[in-house]
Amino acid sequence: NYFRLTADVVAFYILDVAGHGVQSALLSMALHRWLQPDHLLDASSRPRSPAAVVADLNRAFPCSDDDTPYFTMVYGLFNEVDREVRLVAAGHPSPVLVDRRGPVRPVSGSGFPVGLFPDAEWETVRFWMRRDRDTLVLYTDGVAGVFGLESAEGMAAVAKIVEAADCSEKLGTTLQSWRKPEDERDDMSLVI
Numbered sequence: 001n002y003f004r005l006t007a008d009v010v011a012f013y014i015l016d017v018a019g020h021g022v023q024s025a026l027l028s029m030a031l032h033r034w035l036q037p038d039h040l041l042d043a044s045s046r047p048r049s050p051a052a053v054v055a056d057l058n059r060a061f062p063c064s065d066d067d068t069p070y071f072t073m074v075y076g077l078f079n080e081v082d083r084e085v086r087l088v089a090a091g092h093p094s095p096v097l098v099d100r101r102g103p104v105r106p107v108s109g110s111g112f113p114v115g116l117f118p119d120a121e122w123e124t125v126r127f128w129m130r131r132d133r134d135t136l137v138l139y140t141d142g143v144a145g146v147f148g149l150e151s152a153e154g155m156a157a158v159a160k161i162v163e164a165a166d167c168s169e170k171l172g173t174t175l176q177s178w179r180k181p182e183d184e185r186d187d188m189s190l191v192i
Helices: 022-034 050-060 141-147 152-164 168-178
Strands: 002-004 009-017 071-079 084-090 096-099 104-106 125-128 134-139
Touching (some): 009 134, 022 050, 022 071, 050 084
Antiparallel strands (some): 071 084, 096 104
């Protein structure tokens, strides 16, 4: 999801709950409801650091003996004025930055998944996006598995996805055309 958090800042996230079925779906819905401005802004209505938000999620949604699933996520902030991005990757595949005139590169390493370790800490990564040149792509492991995002070929495939992103029908077709019949049928989600 993504939404305006302040006049200048857009918050965005992608998450993937471990497992399948009702329990995972309920946790996903609870997380969506938790990721609202009252948890994301400080007392002065300024955006909180992504690392602090993920740490709060870790305390609010711990794995327990009753098999509560953990989850992975990327949570970030985009300042539309200075084009600064601040984000945390918590056990989730690293976002990639697509340079329309150059290479595709991973943005950051991945920290611990959320909910597994009570004292886990995350680091906020900062970078700036160039107007009309850079595109940030977040994706779930279902996309990473199909495209082999550890390889140069996989990174080139991401660039093709971004090119197709101007039309959601074309994007869906592109994603499906890259999926092989033998690929595991994991969910595929993108935020571009």
